[in-house]
Amino acid sequence: MKNIIRHGLAILAMISVGFVHAQNTDVVVESIVKEATENSQLERLAHEMLDGIGPRLVGTPQMKQANDWAIAQYADWGISAKNEQWGEWRAWERGITHIDMVHPRVQSLAGMQLAWSPSTKSKGITAEVVTLPTVKNAAEFEAWLKTIKGKLVMTSIYQPTGRPDYNWEEFATEESFDKMKKNRDELTKNFYENIRNTGYTSRTIDAALEKAGAAGIVSSYWSKGFGANKIFSARTKNIPTVDIELEDYTMLYRLVEYGSKPQLKIVAESKDLGVTPTYNTIAKVKGTEKPDEYVIMSAHFDSWDGGTGATDNGTGTLVMMEAMRILKKVYPNPKRSIIVGHWGSEEQGLNGSRAFVEDNPEIIKNTQAVFNQDNGTGRVVDLSGAGFLHAYEYLSRWLNAVPNDVSKHIKTDFPGSPSGGGSDNASFVAAGVPSFNLSSLNWSYWNYTWHTNRDTYDKIVFDDVRSNAILTAVLVYMACEDPERASSDKIILPVNSRTGKQSTWPEHRSPERKGGIDK
Template sequence: MIRNTFLLAASAVALSASAALAQPGRGAPPGPTLPPTNPQALPVDRSAAPYVRSTPPSDATIQKIFEEGMQRSQVMKIAQTLLDSIGPRLTGSTDADRAQAWMLANYAKWGIPARIENYGTWNRWKNGAAFAELLFPRVRGLEVTAMGWSPGTAGKWVEGSVVMIPEDVVTPEQFTAWVPSARGKFVLLNAPQLSCRMPGQLAEFGTIETRDRLRQEQSALSASFNQRVLAGGGPRAIQAKLKAAGVLGALTTNFSQYPGINKVFGSPAQEVPTVDVGCEDMGLLYRLAANNQGPKIRLMVDAEKGPEREIGNVIAEMKGSTLPNEYVVLSAHFDSFTGGSGATDNGTGSLTMIEAMRILRTVYPNPKRTIVIGLWNSEEQGLNGSKAYAEMHPEVISGMQMLFNQDNGTGRISSISPGPFVHAGAFLTRYLGELPSEVTQWIRLGNTSPFGGPGGTDHTVFVCHKAPGIGTGALSWDYSNTTWHTNRDTYDKIIAEDLRNNATLIAMLAYMASEDTQKFPRDLVPQGNAQDGTPRPWPACPGPTKRAADSNR
């Protein structure tokens, strides 16, 4: 009887839906898809972009690269394995080892000599799932993610109360007096968000009074929590003190402006199991603790943190046939944090370069100059992999024709920066002018500018050594809030058409740089003056941090 009733109800729903679709104006075919609303996603004004061709390319190799990259692309197949099967690639982790070994196997299959080039050590880490449950004053699951390099709980559930460092603990002496009372408990280390609503919703619906109150209260609460952690020695030093006191674990949060999205980082300095807690759940635990309602949770972190072990970069190269001591470099960092799959930071940048190298090997196997691809390790800890490569390979620095780097999300490359090099704009204009308009119509070529110093991404390391590193900028797709270091940085965020475009563009630019009859001149624009009117000096080029023990991250 229950089954028959269910079938009758299902049939009624289906008939109702069919009737609704048959009504005039209901279920009609959608109209034409409209262009994107972001101006940066539209084609450039050709009057300001003389490099956009009005005729097909005349270079046969360029045409072959375009066809290989756009019609026979392998990039999404490579992406699926990297991001779904291997996943995030935290420096020192067993996942990073798997990713590097997989890349060596790919290069071997494509006939490209490759190696792992060790340069230092970092903590070993085996990623694992994290689970948490509120046990009192009510029962519910909690959304948690293990922070990178967090110790695990040895495969066991651990239970304890949730506490905060008291508001009046603001000095090291007060922290030392308080911390023994946290033994056998979990400590909230970050201020929660008072509201996990999107800023856009607050702007749309919130009164001025509501928004002012939330801003003021959030600022005060965050400042208070920061002071309490500073009393414990700061975010790094506090971990050892928590461990010595017998604390069960540390609870953190880093809201990324949208419900369900948190930024997940981590530090080798973590000494107790440390998890990122979802915004709503962190607020719940805070309110329960602040109101003396005795929250108790249980936690299991199935991760393992180990001692420092060797780490390195994955380097592959196709030797130049006539100018083997001059170099074109494809650059991207291969490491990631652990919240998602490291898809757009920087899976897409790495995939762009990997696919570009595959295309070049297929279409242009005997380059004029040596073509190197560097998949850097430990970018997230201070550009360490690329700094180490620059330090270990002065011959590449001195012989570099051009380096191309990509590291800001899944979107189509829409800008290229010549940096501080006087002649880079002319060289790039000439290169772009040989490429199909299907690719160049999206690109805005920037202006030269003084060099502010290494930071942000890897090409700046090489620019610091006055080698021509070229940064490529991509459409953001709300990268900063949606995917950058978040628990939602996953395969589905990749835009296949954009990634094919990017890999094909880089392959063609690498070909142009390799074949160029002119060696790139390294004249630099003036650095300008400091505030006191004296000439601003060229920035210092710090070396890599080669041990986790020496890191301040």
């Protein structure tokens, strides 16, 4: 009888503990939602980071300014943060860009110098614009190179339309749409065949033009959306490279082809600042029961600099900062330590997060989970198990605590497959750490904001970002509270249908620690 009573009391105690934990869970989750809804800091943080500091290209003074700004924000919230150097990068700062057509008429053109482009002098350069010739072989191209000294060379494909396909699909006849696509495909095929005939590639031809004495490179990397161009880096050492938006670029192209011999005046000022340290900004709240176990919140801090890096990855950064702020306020004593990693140089190959993984083996060995957010402003709609065999058990348990109006949008995929790249979660997956990408609704991300001149504050959908901050805060809270350690057992990957060989888990790759520096 005593055993029965003792057993019954034990069951009651377990139920009571479970009930108290459920109550506490509800209280913390409710507090997270309340704080995120009634005291959101997202708009202010976005303004200060995007409007005030601007784009965060690795190696620029603005990147370091952003690192220091984040530390100051965390300090205001009572959170310890620091900059951890992981490498060095070519130091460069963008200046004023003016691109004006001065012949056969005067018109200011929309465009900008590319990242790390050499500067013009303050008076700029004025020169005739020419297009690449159609050649049969490398000898013909080499002969043409002798004619371009002092000229600006257009190196991008001519686009027959500046209208996105969705616009054609809505308004064009089927015959007209098919005709346009056939024409575009033919132009594309001929363009790349012609590049091959020169003996160079799209990546190496700029250096050949520079060596031949060109005054500058004029390109246009259209993003297949109205007014949107992708802005990457220059491949020249001494002459400027500018990207001109499609509408102006194609006008110039036609003027050249019709024999009008257009001339441009380009002022593209920038500063080569030598070499600068590169950092990850790391914020931490120490755990109370298991301080040597970690839950990591992950987002890359750097951006390309065509716009201000709002959705790539300003929004991911905002999610992690806001979630950490909220957790510090409503859950100040986590059982496990919480780390926020704001990684540098993701855009050049996940360098900051790969360096963190490489430099912190003890943290990596004892990480419960990583939550990464990168791709755009939309609410999270996909959550994959990332190839971890038992991810369903613990990730579903954590996700169950997320309010329904947030979680109802999310489609899960278990066990999923490991990411080999794309964003910083891959750096942790390669090290065998359960790392989950909070994949969001794209809001025309790929055409309109991913690495483009249109990636600016006005594209942020704050309701969706706020939803993601709530999701992240709850998942981190649940991962910290979970009495069990999340399993890192991996699935057996299938045979690759293309190669016929067994697929293997992604391996850790060392970061580039001396970027853009002549070695």
